[in-house]
Amino acid sequence: xxxxxxxxxxxxxxxxxxxxxxxxxxxxxxxxxxxxxxxxxxxxxxxxxxxxxxxxxxxxxxxxxxxxxxxxxxxxxxxxxxxxxxxxxxxxxxxxxxxxxxxxxxxxxxxxxxxxxxxxxxxxxxxxxxxxxxxxxxxxxxxxxxxxxxxxxxxxxxxxxxxxxxxxxxxxxxxxxxxxxxxxxxxxxxxxxxxxxxxxxxxxxxxxxxxxxxxxxxxxxxxxxxxxxxxxxxxxxxxxxxxxxxxxxxxxxxxxxxxxxxxxxxxxxxxxxxxxxxxxxxxxxxxxxxxxxxxxxxxxxxxxxxxxxxxxxxxxxxxxxxxxxxxxxxxxxxxxxxxxxxxxxxxxxxxxxxxxxxxxxxxxxxxxxxxxxxxxxxxxxxxxxxxxxxxxxxxxxxxxxxxxxxxxxxxxxxxxxxxxxxxxxxxxxxxxxxxxxxxxxxxxxxxxxxxxxxxxxxxxxxxxxxxxxxxxxxxxxxxxxxxxxxx
Amino acid sequence: xxxxxxxxxxxxxxxxxxxxxxxxxxxxxxxxxxxxxxxxxxxxxxxxxxxxxxxxxxxxxxxxxxxxxxxxxxxxxxxxxxxxxxxxxxxxxxxxxxxxxxxxxxxxxxxxxxxxxxxxxxxxxxxxxxxxxxxxxxxxxxxxxxxxxxxxxxxxxxxxxxxxxxxxxxxxxxxxxxxxxxxxxxxxxxxxxxxxxxxxxxxxxxxxxxxxxxx
Ligand code: B1M
Numbered sequence: 094x095x096x097x098x099x100x101x102x103x104x105x106x107x108x109x110x111x112x113x114x115x116x117x118x119x120x121x122x123x124x125x126x127x128x129x130x131x132x133x134x135x136x137x138x139x140x141x142x143x144x145x146x147x148x149x150x151x152x153x154x155x156x157x158x159x160x161x162x163x164x165x166x167x168x169x170x171x172x173x174x175x176x177x178x179x180x181x182x183x184x185x186x187x188x189x190x191x192x193x194x195x196x197x198x199x200x201x202x203x204x205x206x207x208x209x210x211x212x213x214x215x216x217x218x219x220x221x222x223x224x225x226x227x228x229x230x231x232x233x234x235x236x237x238x239x240x241x242x243x244x245x246x247x248x249x250x251x252x253x254x255x256x257x258x259x260x261x262x263x264x265x266x267x268x269x270x271x272x273x274x275x276x277x278x279x280x281x282x283x284x285x286x287x288x289x290x291x292x293x294x295x296x297x298x299x300x301x302x303x304x305x306x307x308x309x310x311x312x313x314x315x316x317x318x319x320x321x322x323x324x325x326x327x328x329x330x331x332x333x334x335x336x337x338x339x340x341x342x343x344x345x346x347x348x349x350x351x352x353x354x355x356x357x358x359x360x361x362x363x364x365x366x367x368x369x370x371x372x373x374x375x376x377x378x379x380x381x382x383x384x385x386x387x388x389x390x391x392x393x394x395x396x397x398x399x400x401x402x403x404x405x406x407x408x409x410x411x412x413x414x415x416x417x418x419x420x421x422x423x424x425x426x427x428x429x430x431x432x433x434x435x436x437x438x439x440x441x442x443x444x445x446x447x448x449x450x451x452x453x454x455x456x457x458x459x460x461x462x463x464x465x466x467x468x469x470x471x472x473x474x475x476x477x478x479x480x481x482x483x484x485x486x487x488x489x490x491x492x493x494x495x496x497x498x499x500x501x502x503x504x505x506x507x508x509x510x511x512x513x514x515x516x517x518x519x520x521x522x523x524x525x526x527x528x529x530x531x532x533x534x535x536x537x538x539x540x541x542x543x544x545x546x547x548x549x550x551x552x553x554x555x556x557x558x559x560x561x562x563x564x565x566x567x568x569x570x571x572x573x574x575x576x577x578x579x580x
Numbered sequence: 581x582x583x584x585x586x587x588x589x590x591x592x593x594x595x596x597x598x599x600x601x602x603x604x605x606x607x608x609x610x611x612x613x614x615x616x617x618x619x620x621x622x623x624x625x626x627x628x629x630x631x632x633x634x635x636x637x638x639x640x641x642x643x644x645x646x647x648x649x650x651x652x653x654x655x656x657x658x659x660x661x662x663x664x665x666x667x668x669x670x671x672x673x674x675x676x677x678x679x680x681x682x683x684x685x686x687x688x689x690x691x692x693x694x695x696x697x698x699x700x701x702x703x704x705x706x707x708x709x710x711x712x713x714x715x716x717x718x719x720x721x722x723x724x725x726x727x728x729x730x731x732x733x734x735x736x737x738x739x740x741x742x743x744x745x746x747x748x749x750x751x752x753x754x755x756x757x758x759x760x761x762x763x764x765x766x767x768x769x770x771x772x773x774x775x776x777x778x779x780x781x782x783x784x785x786x787x788x789x790x791x792x793x794x795x
Pocket of ligand 1: 686687727
């Protein structure tokens with residue numbers, strides 16, 4: 094028996110922008126190898142440095158810097174799989190990362206919510222994640238659920254609760270792993286095993302993946318990199334995400350920022366491949382710009398950085414998280430956020446990142462308006478239709494109809510018109526009229542739709558045994574956190 | 581000649597050339613010029629012009645930072661040669677850092693830059709700093725204000741720990757604590773017993789001035 098959750102729609106696009114030529118990609122990879130060899134990357138973890146030293150990296154213990162001979166990088170990267178599966182609760186929600194399709198993800202992890210009912214801005218909570226997981230469960234273009242906000246009421250263990258809220262409220266793949274204290278990471282792995290059924294199944298169709306940010310310039314986070322080793326050992330696919338900000342944490346030119354970010358990502362991939370050859374990894378470089386006047390974070394940089402990053406990931410023969418993002422820097426829902434959805438949706442079509450889109454937040458990934466996923470989904474759907482609905486399915490060129498109508502006249506009364514006009518699916522939130530005959534604001538309609546999904550869409554729960562086991566894992570993790578942090 | 585040297589010092593600041601500023605400051609002392617006049621008639625008008633260029637949008641943040649570096653390079657040479665009664669007034673001594681477990685650097689650094697530009701003596705202890713690191717720096721520098729930045733919901737608890745550690749060290753009465761960072765709010769600040777919260781670098785300066793009693 095299958096659930097009522099609609100099938101996911103992988104975003105397939107007939108166009109792929111190639112900004113960098115093959116020769117340029119090889120040049121960029123060469124520069125990454127040079128940086129890794131000559132400058133190196135800081136790994137503030139003796140555990141990581143031990144692995145690297147053992148396999149032939151040059152390790153400067155005093156400064157916690159590892160330098161990588163190019164042959165070591167090439168050898169380690171050769172074990173990283175190009176293609177793997179991110180599992181859903183049912184097989185029809187599995188994502189096959191083989192470069193053929195792009196799967197749309199939500200954005201995460203914001204810290205504020207515009208409350209669905211009071212419309213006031215407040216700190217985010219676990220039940221906001223649960224709500225958004227259910228709403229996204231009902232949206233076919235969303236294939237990958239990144240807990241959109243943080244379970245702030247849980248403090249230190251918030252990331253574990255984010256994962257839990259995702260796993261129990263959607264049938265789709267959950268990005269449940271993140272940087273935590275490395276002694277807490279095993280509890281995230283345990284949750285994945287319990288939901289998958291056992292550890293073999295967790296490895297075959299992992300219900301969660303993880304994201305670990307690198308620290309530009311050319312550094313890693315001790316907790317991040319040690320959590321990554323825990324995930325890698327368990328076969329939890331991990332994206333290493335560099336976020337070089339041009340002007341502050343990165344040079345102020347796009348290719349330089351990309352190469353530096355690439356070196357950070359590749360250095361982490363090399364580590365986990367050396368420790369656990371074949372463990373699934375994906376590549377992510379999101380270049381941003383420092384606002385030159387305020388220092389603020391600008392994610393929409395007017396350069397093809399995201400597309401170049403996707404090309405580079407594929408040139409390393411690993412899947413890519415990126416290529417396009419829909420969530421932007423607009424402080425609130427309005428013209429700017431609409432503009433960002435348009436821009437981001439077009440980029441999804443052009444870039445062809447394996448996991449991309451990052452929809453649903455404003456304020457540079459800080460604030461959630463629950464209805465924004467509906468708005469963003471609609472915008473992406475429109476671009477999806479543009480790319481996939483060329484009207485040749487039935488080779489119906491309707492020449493007979495054109496002949497019949499002839500010059501001057503119209504097509505209103507044609508049977509052909511009546512039959513086919515419905516096939517053109519218009520964005521569902523636009524052009525609605527209210528009782529007064531006036532066009533309604535799409536934001537109002539999106540809000541109604543969000544409330545309606547919230548009231549009616551309940552994906553089947555996990556079994557009571559699994560739910561109870563998950564609760565026990567969280568309780569044990571809480572005690573562990575008390576021991577670690579002493580609070 | 582004196583006037584020409586003052587102009588050159590001002591120019592080195594406006595052009596953002598720390599190497600030139602340092603060399604000129606040394607040259608001025610060798611020529612026996614008054615260090616106070618070099619600061620007041622050379623460096624100060626230079627940095628004032630930089631401020632104006634920033635306010636008018638012509639200069640960007642990196643210009644501001646590199647020009648401030650040029651000013652500091654010259655001050656480091658000139659200040660030790662001031663007579664005791666000529667020493668610059670310091671608005672307040674601040675120990676600033678990002679809390680333990682948190683590696684977000686940029687917001688904290690900007691707050692530090694703005695405080696420095698407004699006459700505070702800032703010791704930036706860096707990122708991933710424990711409560712004990714903050715307490716040690718406060719003792720070491722004789723600070724009157726602590727600034728703790730946190731960008732993660734998992735690390736903001738650490739801001740409270742710093743306040744507790746200051747209490748335990750018997751320093752809480754002599755020191756003000758301000759907090760900031762993306763998830764931090766006014767309510768959080770009062771919940772942990774901080775003296776103030778600032779949303780961005782500009783308001784951090786205004787708050788710091790109030791906390792040290794100059795406004
Ligand atoms: C003392 O008094 C004061 C007063 C005012 C103060 C103050 C102190 N401190 C700051 N202010 C205020 O004034 C400043 C100037 O106006 C302002 O400072 P800001 O720092 O806010 O502003 C800066 C000028 C520009 N802003 C920034 O630099 C931060 C931008 C965002 C996108 C961000 C970035 C860039 C980074 N990150 Co991180 N990162 C995010 C941020 C989301 C966001 N939009 O803020 C946030 C904070 N990160 C987050 C996360 C999750 C993480 N990050 C991580 C890593 C990173 C990078 C290294 C990639 C990078 C930081 C690079 C660096 N060297 O600093 C990881 C943690 C690493 C660690 N241990 O700290 C990691 C855990 C990701 C991972 N899975 O590994 C999220 C936190 C969510 C939560 N629930 O807590 C986040 C909201 C993004 C998101 N939506 O996921 C004010 O806040």
